[in-house]
Amino acid sequence: MQRNKYLSADALFGIIRQQFEKIKDHRPMNVVIPLGDALMSAFAMFSLKEPSLLAFDERRTSDKNLKKIYGIDQIPSDTQMRKILDAVHPSEISPLFKTVFGQLQRGGVIEQMVFMEGHYLLSVDGTGYFSSKEIHCESCLERVNKKTGEVTYSHQLLGAALVHPAQKAVMPFAPEAIIKQDGETKNDCERNAAKRFLEQLRHDHPDLPLIVVEDALSANAPHIRALEGHHLRYILGVKPGDHAFLFTYVQQAQAAGQTTEFELEENGIIHRFRFLNQVPLNASNPDLLVNFIEYWEVARKKTRHFTWITDFIITTENAYPIMRGGRARWKIENETFNTLKNQGYQFEHNFGHGHQHLSTVFAMLMMLAFAVDQAQQLACQLFQAAWDKLGSKRALWEKIRALFDTLEFQSMTDILRAIVFGYAVQGLTIYDSS
Numbered sequence: 083m084q085r086n087k088y089l090s091a092d093a094l095f096g097i098i099r100q101q102f103e104k105i106k107d108h109r110p111m112n113v114v115i116p117l118g119d120a121l122m123s124a125f126a127m128f129s130l131k132e133p134s135l136l137a138f139d140e141r142r143t144s145d146k147n148l149k150k151i152y153g154i155d156q157i158p159s160d161t162q163m164r165k166i167l168d169a170v171h172p173s174e175i176s177p178l179f180k181t182v183f184g185q186l187q188r189g190g191v192i193e194q195m196v197f198m199e200g201h202y203l204l205s206v207d208g209t210g211y212f213s214s215k216e217i218h219c220e221s222c223l224e225r226v227n228k229k230t231g232e233v234t235y236s237h238q239l240l241g242a243a244l245v246h247p248a249q250k251a252v253m254p255f256a257p258e259a260i261i262k263q264d265g266e267t268k269n270d271c272e273r274n275a276a277k278r279f280l281e282q283l284r285h286d287h288p289d290l291p292l293i294v295v296e297d298a299l300s301a302n303a304p305h306i307r308a309l310e311g312h313h314l315r316y317i318l319g320v321k322p323g324d325h326a327f328l329f330t331y332v333q334q335a336q337a338a339g340q341t342t343e344f345e346l347e348e349n350g351i352i353h354r355f356r357f358l359n360q361v362p363l364n365a366s367n368p369d370l371l372v373n374f375i376e377y378w379e380v381a382r383k384k385t386r387h388f389t390w391i392t393d394f395i396i397t398t399e400n401a402y403p404i405m406r407g408g409r410a411r412w413k414i415e416n417e418t419f420n421t422l423k424n425q426g427y428q429f430e431h432n433f434g435h436g437h438q439h440l441s442t443v444f445a446m447l448m449m450l451a452f453a454v455d456q457a458q459q460l461a462c463q464l465f466q467a468a469w470d471k472l473g474s475k476r477a478l479w480e481k482i483r484a485l486f487d488t489l490e491f492q493s494m495t496d497i498l499r500a501i502v503f504g505y506a507v508q509g510l511t512i513y514d515s516s
Contacts, residue, residue, distance in 0.1 A: 088185050088188055088189050089185055089186065089189050089191065089457055089458070089461040089462060090462060090464075090494075090495055091454065091458055091462070091465070091494040091495065091498075092151070092493045092494050092495055093185075094182060094185065094454050094457060095129075095151065095152055095153065095454075095494070096153065097181055097182075097185065098122070098125060098178055098181070098182075098450070098454070099118065099122055099152070099153045101177065101178050101181055102117070102118040102121040102122055102125075102178075103118045105117060105118070105121065105170070105174045105175075106174075108169060109166075109169075114156065114162075115156045115158045115162055115166060116155070116156060117166060117170070119154050119155055119156045119157065119158065120158050120162070120163055120166040120167055121167070121170070121175075121447070122152055122153065122154050123138075123142075123148070123152075123154055123157050123158055123163060124163060124167060124443075124444065124447045125152070125447050125450060125451055126138075126148055126151075126152040126154065128427065128447055128448040128450075128451035128452075129152070129451040129454065129455075130479075130482070130483055130486065131426035131427060131428070131479040131483070132428075132483075133428055133431070134428070134431065134433070135160045135163065135164075135433050135434065136160060138160070139159055139160040141487070142157040142158075142159070145486075145487075146490055147486050147490060147491055150490070150491065150492055150493075151486075151491065151492075151493060151494055151497075164434045164436055164440055165436075167436075167439075167440055167443050167444070168434075168436030168437060168438050168439060168440040168443075169438055169439070170439060170443050171439055172259055172439055172442045172443055172446055175256075175443065175446045175447065175450065176256035176282065176286075176446070177256075177286070178256075178450055179254065179255055179256040179286075179449075179450065179453060180256070180286045180287070182450070182453045182454060182457055183253065183255070183287075183453075185457070186253065186457055186460065186461065189461060191457075191460050191461040192244075192253070192460075194246075194249070194460070195244050195245075195246045195249060195253065195460075197246055197247070197293065197403075197407060197410075198293065198400075198403050198404075198407060199394075200291050201291040201292060201293045201315060202244050202246075202290065202291065202292055202293070203244065203245050203246060203292075203293050203295055203407055203410055204242055204243070204244055204245075204255070204292045204293065204294050204295065204314075205242065205243055205244075205245045205252075205295045205296070205410065205411045205412075205413055205414035205418075206240065206241070206242040206276070206279070206294055206295070206296050206300070206414065207240070207241060207296065207297065207411075207414045207415060207419075208238055208239070208240045208241070208260060208271070208272045208275070209238065209239065209241055209415075209419045210236050210237065210238045211237055211238070211239065211422075211423075211429050211430055211445055212235075212236055212237040212430065212432055212441065213234060213235070213236040214234070214235050214236075214432075215232060215233065215234055215235070216235075217235065217432065217435070218235035218435070219435030219436060219437065219440075219441065220437055220438075221237070221261070221262070221435070221438065221439065221441065221442070222235040222236060222237060222435070223235070223236045223237065223238060223260065223261075223262060223271070224262070237259075237441050237442065237445070238259075238260040238271065239257045239258060239259050239260055239275075239442070239445060240257060240258040240259075240260060240272060240275040240276060240279050241254065241257045241414060241418060241419065241449070242254070242255045242257065242279065242283070242414070243255065243413070243414055243417075243418050245295075245410045245411075245413035245414065245417070246410065247406040247407070247409070247410045249460075250417065250459070251417075251456050251459040251460045252413055252414075252417045252418055252456055253453065253456055253457070253460070254418060254449055254452060254453050254456065255283065255286075256282065256286070256446070257445070257446060257449055258275045258276075258278050258279040258282070259275070259442045259445075260272065260274075260275045261275075272299060272300075273299075273300075273302075273304070273305060276300070276305060276308070277308065280308055280309070280312050280314070281312075283312070284312045284313075291315075292314050292315065293314075293315040293316065293317060293407060294309055294314050294315070294316045294317075294318075295316070295317045295318070295407055295408060295410060295411040296316070296318050296319070296411065297318075297319045297411065298318070298319040298320050298321045298324050298325070300318050301318040301319065301320045301324070301325065301363075301391055303363055303364070303366070303367040303370050306318070306363070306370060306372070307370070310393070315392075315393055315394065316391075316392060316393055317390050317391075317392045317394075317404060317407050317408045317411075318390060318391050318392070319388070319389070319390055319408065319411065320374075320389050320390060320391050321389070322389075325363075325364065327362075327363075327364045327365050328361060328362075328363060328364060328372075328374065328391070329389075331361055331362065332358055332361060332374050332376075335358050335361075336356070336358075340358065341356050341357065341358045342355075342356070342357050342358070342396075342398065343355065343356045344398055344401075346402065350381070350382070351379060351380065351381050352378075352379075352380035352381075353377070353378075353379060353380075353402065353405070354377065354378040354380060355375065355376070355377055355398075355401045355402075355405070356375075356376040356377075357373070357374060357375040357376065357396040357401055358373070358374045359373045359374075359395055359396055360372075360373065361373065361374045361391075363391070372391040372392070372393065373391060373392050373393065373394060373395060373396045374389070374390075374391055374396075375389070375390050375391075375392065375396050375401060375404055375405065375408075376388070376389045377389070377390075377401075377405045377408075388405070388408060388409065390404070390405075390408040392404055392408075418452075421452070421475075422448065422449070422452060425475050425476055425479075426475065426476050426479045427448055427451070427452060428448075429445075429448060462498075464495065464498045464499065464502060465498060467498075467502045468481075468498045468501040468502050471501065471502060472501065478501075481501055482494075482497055482498075482501070485497050485500060485501070489505075489507065
């Protein structure tokens, strides 16, 4: 059932293991636990959806499957893992996302996510994955309540994933950590992190045709000019409260009969559009012209309303796909962040803070494990069959862990085959120390 051998879980595990081996270990040469083993152990923990580092630590001395399936020789204790990974810079893990994506390209699988005019949709947004008023590390962001002086500590990152309106699977790219130096407000933090992200994005994928979809926070002149500078198309949300000049301009154009309006009906739902091309973004940037589209989804019980700007010249032919692209922005939240938080990955669990990069490294390794799972969802018929048989991702993870805990396997492929086709255990030995 595996059409593409390069995209099986075992093939991806092997490639990730090889890439981990290339990361330079800055510790003395006479180390007990090699860096590659520590990185692969953390990756395996997130791949198996362990609820905590302690739960993973309890299996390390007796679990032969960790060594066979994930290629780990020396499995670190929880304390050793935290100490070793704390010194790893997140930038050394980022290239592995490009590696997984490259395998999807090599297998011709990623082409199914092409959205419009040969472009892929890239949804970008910030998220927090840790917050506390007590627990913190030197790398935590700090927000002070102006009234009470109370400090809230947090870790946040800017995430990005290829999405498609017709695809449930997403493909995450390397996230960018939001750091203390990015500023004290949400706007500053995400904008500064976005600058670094775009630079790295074009370094990793210089020619990939992308349409960036983001919320209204990103619909500002500096960010749009940055997108244009990196040869990125865009569909960005806008709001009347944040873009008063833009909305007033469109209202005046509508009154003058300069806007185009039309509607479509599909399955009892009316899709109503209004658009205007070549509109100045704001009074401060009259030379920055954008194309404005407004959309109403009119159903029997509810009407929904959306507004975006884009660099695509809008027509009655492409207004519908532009709308679908704009609405697909939510997949970075629903199919990425919410999946990581609510479907077994334990995204908001505190696996450790350390003194340097530990929290960010753990978050990136978790997202890398998620990327491998999404590659399986896109490309592996065996994975798809196992998921379909068990009915939910959470049930699939539980079954994989149950088999992983009780029987010895040679590969993740064998575990998935056992789930899909069934298995038999011959013989039973009960150990009695009495």
